[in-house]
Amino acid sequence: MPAIEKAGFEPILPITQGSEIIQGHIISNIESSDLVLCDMSIHNPNVFFELGIRTALNKPVCLVKDDITEKVPFDTAVINYHTYSHDLSSWIVKQEIERLVNHINESFSKSGNCNSLWKYLGFKSFATPPERLSGDSEKLEYLIMQIDAMRKQLNESSIKPIYELPRETAYTLYEGRPQNVALEEFEDAEITVDYAQKLLLKYGASIIKWYLNKGDSNLRGHISIYYRGTNKGIIPKDIIKKLSDFSAQYGFSIEMLYQTSLL
Numbered sequence: 172m173p174a175i176e177k178a179g180f181e182p183i184l185p186i187t188q189g190s191e192i193i194q195g196h197i198i199s200n201i202e203s204s205d206l207v208l209c210d211m212s213i214h215n216p217n218v219f220f221e222l223g224i225r226t227a228l229n230k231p232v233c234l235v236k237d238d239i240t241e242k243v244p245f246d247t248a249v250i251n252y253h254t255y256s257h258d259l260s261s262w263i264v265k266q267e268i269e270r271l272v273n274h275i276n277e278s279f280s281k282s283g284n285c286n287s288l289w290k291y292l293g294f295k296s297f298a299t300p301p302e303r304l305s306g307d308s309e310k311l312e313y314l315i316m317q318i319d320a321m322r323k324q325l326n327e328s329s330i331k332p333i334y335e336l337p338r339e340t341a342y343t344l345y346e347g348r349p350q351n352v353a354l355e356e357f358e359d360a361e362i363t364v365d366y367a368q369k370l371l372l373k374y375g376a377s378i379i380k381w382y383l384n385k386g387d388s389n390l391r392g393h394i395s396i397y398y399r400g401t402n403k404g405i406i407p408k409d410i411i412k413k414l415s416d417f418s419a420q421y422g423f424s425i426e427m428l429y430q431t432s433l434l
């Protein structure tokens with residue numbers, strides 16, 4: 172926020188209020204904004220989707236990632252990224268803000284009001300936004316889409332009830348999403364676990380399995396992560412704090428449980 176304002180832009184957060192359709196409101200802002208800042212850290216699929224919208228519309232973007240995210244997949248790697256320190260300690264925040272301000276200004280000034288991926292991919296035509304429906308019609312169409320999505324999820328869950336990653340990943344994810352846990356909550360929990368795995372790898376540890384349970388009234392849920400490796404299962408306190416702070420952003424509490432075997 173401070174860096175965006177210092178660069179001369181008005182920040183618009185990806186949130187909405189009232190009875191507006193959240194996704195439609197956010198996408199409308201993505202479509203109309205002069206510049207969209209995309210944080211590609213932990214490979215959040217929502218960010219890639221939003222980047223895809225800006226690319227289709229041939230509108231400028233500014234890409235950043237933290238220093239834990241070593242590689243960014245797909246053809247976005249050809250774009251100039253700004254890498255920031257993931258811990259954002261108080262003694263480096265001012266310097267980080269200045270560096271980000273410079274990157275935002277440089278990204279916008281060099282864009283020519285166009286998307287950087289266009290020059291690399293050589294697109295010939297760009298998308299044009301469709302005519303907006305009236306408020307009630309838009310909400311009705313969105314509800315129909317949600318019902319279709321729920322029907323598809325039910326069909327898929329009856330065919331493939333187990334959610335598991337390939338063995339090569341060295342850890343197995345959650346075995347089935349509970350019926351009382353919303354898909355969005357489950358996906359956000361996956362993002363948190365993915366972040367935990369990246370931190371643990373630096374200490375020779377890996378996640379064996381994890382569980383998502385309902386939290387107290389103030390939380391969306393509680394994540395229990397079972398891991399192995401490290402020095403007798405010891406994880407530095409600052410890493411535990413980073414995990415707690417990160418999971419709190421998504422409304423989860425988290426606990427790390429050391430397991431001596433894969434059984």
